[in-house]
């Protein structure tokens with residue numbers, strides 16, 4: 001659904017993002033102006049109703065959303081009605097596709113672009129799947145390839161490559177249902193991998209080639225970008241929760257205790273730990289026991305090592321392995337573990353960095369945290385839409401008007 005033109009800028013209506021993560025629900029409210037957006041409130045609640053990014057308990061998820069949104073409302077003093085929601089989970093799949101059409105009047109128009117995108121979107125989806133995003137890659141007009149904007153060019157045949165993102169209808173509807181039970185209506189669904197890439201990656205990185213990896217509690221979201229566009233999106237069902245489970249099983253301690261010691265004392269590399277260091281933990285029987293911190297690292301390291309190798313497999317499968325000049329950018333709560341980059345560098349053997357959401361407005365100190373990358377990306381996506389509509393209203397060039405239909409496809413507002 002498209003928002004009314006510039007309503008957010010002109011009427012000072014807020015944009016609200018809801019990230020329903022496996023470990024927490026976050027809601028953020030921001031106001032847009034011509035330059036940027038400013039976050040004015042955050043609400044947050046821990047959540048037990050989500051597993052691997054998908055709703056498994058509606059009641060618990062509703063409670064968490066309610067708590068986060070109530071907090072947001074009481075801080076902002078704004079009654080929240082419409083929101084943009086982030087979708088995650090193993091059901092999010094990326095598909096490469098290709099479209100081609102005859103150019104109608106020998107000069108490529110917005111309408112031709114719209115038809116080419118429609119043709120690229122005509123793919124057979126698995127049962128129970130729906131398309132949520134269409135990311136444009138390159139156009140070609142006749143034999144000329146690698147065109148970013150073909151409108152106005154002369155030619156007879158227009159082709160383009162796209163990366164489509166599909167999600168499970170049931171999984172998406174469960175999320176929408178949870179939001180509705182809290183009195184919220186979704187403006188738009190945005191997949192979290194895309195959202196994180198929007199808030200974390202720099203323009204040059206995307207141009208040179210980069211892999212964005214958001215490691216949360218239930219999922220690892222992977223986005224490959226090259227020449228400024230999204231080339232591949234994939235979600236792995238392995239993340240921080242698996243590390244916690246491994247610790248709980250290996251050390252025979254309750255999961256809550258395993259989560260706590262992972263965050264407090266966890267290290268991604270055994271070699272970084274002093275062998276004489278010990279920590280005291282609760283065991284399953286309710287007593288205490290002493291374990292070596294190196295043993296804790298010995299549980300964490302192989303799981304993270306395995307995850308890095310799975311990420312490499314995804315990159316190889318995407319076909320962009322040899323063009324990733326900017327390397328890997330990691331975000332999401334799980335990258336906070338000590339020694340994370342040390343292990344990442346040794347397994348991946350490419351440039352690796354931790355990516356924070358790239359945001360410079362109010363509440364910056366609070367939201368500059370890798371766990372908020374996807375939520376800020378959802379705001380960013382909404383803002384880009386507002387900004388685009390704003391430019392339309394104020395510039396109103398005929399060529400821009402012609403491209404509006406095409407743009408609506410590209411930003412996924414269908």
Ligand SMILES: Nc1ncnc2c1ncn2[C@@H]1O[C@H](COP(=O)(O)OP(=O)(O)OP(=O)(O)O)[C@@H](O)[C@H]1O
Nearest residue numbers: 021022023024216217218219240333334336337371
């Ligand atoms: N210092 C730390 N060391 C190790 N792990 C950490 C640390 N801080 C946070 N984590 C882990 O980060 C994860 C939460 O990250 P995040 O908030 O990005 O996930 P989420 O958005 O709720 O889940 P998902 O995106 O997978 O659905 C948890 O598994 C938590 O244990």
Ligand SMILES: [Mg+2]
Nearest residue numbers: 021022216374
């Ligand atoms: Mg997340």
